[in-house]
Amino acid sequence: MDQDVLRNIALSYSPMVDRQRSFAATRLTVSALRSGQPLQADQLLAAISEVWPHAGTRVSLNVMSETLLNDLLRAKPVSNVMIEIPSFIACDPQNTAAIQELHSNGNTLLLHGRPTMLLPRELLSCFKYSIIDLAEDRRKNETTGPGEPGVTRSVGFIQSGVRTVAEMENSFGRGAVAILGWPIDDVTADSGVKKGAPDMGVLVELIRRVDDGDDVDKLEAVLKRDPTLAFQLMRYINSPAFGLSVEISSFRHAIMLLGYKRLKRWLALLLATASKDPNLRPVMYASVRRGIFMEQMVAPAGDDEMRGEVFICGVFSLLDKLFHRPFDDLLKTIPVPERVYQALAEGVGPYSPYLELARAVESETAPVINELAEQLLVGLAEVNRAVLATLTLASQLE
Template identity: 25%
Template sequence: MFFYVARQPILNRDKSLFAYELLFRDGMNNAFPNISADEATSKLVESSQFSSGIDDLTGGKLAFINFAEEAIINQLPTLLPNETVVVEVLETVTPNKNLVHALTTLKSKGYTIALDDFIYDEAWNQVFPHVDIIKIDIQISGLSEINELRRKLKDYSFKYLAEKVETYEEFQLGSTLGFDYFQGYFFSKPEVIQKRALNPSQIAFADLLFETSKLDMDVNKVCASIERDVGLSYKLLRFVNSSAFHRSRKIENLKQAIVFLGQQELQKLVAVIAAAQLSDNKPSELMRLSITRARFCEHLAVLYGRKDDAPKAFLTGLMSLIDAIMDDELKNILDRIPLSQDIYDALIDKRGVLAYLLALAVSYENANWARTSQIAKKLKISEADLPDLYLDATSWANAYSEFDEEE
């Protein structure tokens, strides 16, 4: 049996990463045949592969995990570390004495408790003393309902988390309403649809990004540009010596780094660093998502049997969020970049193999398991291989982000 595990970011009011909710396939089609969501959660948590891979999925951040009533009563969360996991009580759970006792026990063991998709009912009063976080679906609960809920719960020191936040307008409204955390992909969309003015340093990085996008990239020209930029040289050296690569000997100079990486890896790294520079003042999770998606697309190309197209797939994944990074229409940006026609077709016209690989990556990261299965079958890609590839992509992105965020 294999497990689909995706993640959705949870940001704080400063748009910094607070945690991830881990989302998994729990009973559809062939993933978990003929078992309940509760049993699916049990099998997931008991999986040694999952237990050992939480940090790789979350980069050391908190992991929100849904637990149904039986799983909570049976103390299933205790199989996972209390400093890592937030026990998310599903909205389908019925508040009763057994549940209260179970949550009391979990709380005494140091677990953080959250109520998912919460809608007020007096029956939950007995549970509130053990709760830390209230999650509210802002697509379901209106302004008046949210204000009324806050009034009823004013005697409790809950943190409030807004779910399904898909636009910056919703994020701003949630901030005004006093929400502490925000879950959704609002940060991955342009804040304003107009070209953002770039500073001289960003313009230089944009030029470098455009240069590395060329099929006939001039390696010597790119290397010379890197050598003239101390910051970029430093980032390159930090990266090749990071945990993304398993090296026994440290690389100590730029020439060694360039030789070690080779043209394709150098092209990929420069694209990532340039995109990171362009995403200055944007949520760090936006760049992490871009890198994860790029790496995942690269893996999918190899799995599909198109290894030669892996660099294109990487760039397709990375560029799929460039509109949010640069706050401009995607077509406007790509018209200024000398990308190959198949990458352009994938991003703008949604056609070609690269478009399918990107769609598979996006459906997986959004935990749209039905769509994931549909595309995987069309491409004749084994669904059983996807979890490991996604885990590697998140680990790779985390390794890059670790040193990049230290700057």
């Protein structure tokens, strides 16, 4: 992937989550950080096509550069690429023909922001959804459900700016097809891990036994106490992202092929994704992406041990919220390497900057991404490649 555009932009991502708490799409925000540098839409689309090929899952492009966006409107993205078009660009008659052509190409178009002037009539049918920030939503205090009187909209809407579970529920109640982002702090504050406690207990015991080097029979006996977990483990191990060419048919077979280090890695992943609360599903997705992103960032220079440790660091980075316990207390019951403990419990050590960067690419804070990349002595292109690789690998696990 040699696209020059990756050297001059910062990519960040956030989920577009539907009312079933599933990923409807990934929102990829593209921020220009190198003024005066040419940004070409065809290079951006080439990079994106490696993650979201034709007929693949959907991505919504939020392009923060007006020049790049105008170029993108006149390019030919594959049909599963959704494009967010700011209302001021949609209202400009010079863009009408380009928008109509994108629509005829099969691209889903999202109108971003409330228009300050009338949208050209011929474009009304081109936009499938509008993106409405909660702070600007004139109907946010209405409590009627979708399809009931008083909530009529000409197009469906996606809500942004949601910060709490109550706001999320109200948005879905007013007919939102999805929300952008996820109120992680509020969701985890209301949930806890009681619903997933049995799974958590088995996983913690397994991690301990793997850490102690117990034999396969003992590990298998523990896993058999929870068939659901056994199924999840086999599903993950057999996924394309795991990179094994041999079909794994049993837990014993998995241990023989993987070894204890890789097994512990995937037990850690399951520990972060074991809760049955649907509101926590996007939180689990975030944990997985953090682990993969951090591993991708150290992959060029790190050894196997370092890659494994930063993966666990990212996957575990939300456990304090899920368990409602501080890391220094929580990690007394879950064995982790010292460098992982430093990053999670103390916010120091060699892995801490990578964790901060992982958080930054989730929050669309392009200047922070640039600053953290400079601190790590890596270029934006390396960070962007890690973002795209993360989204590729994560999609293979879902």
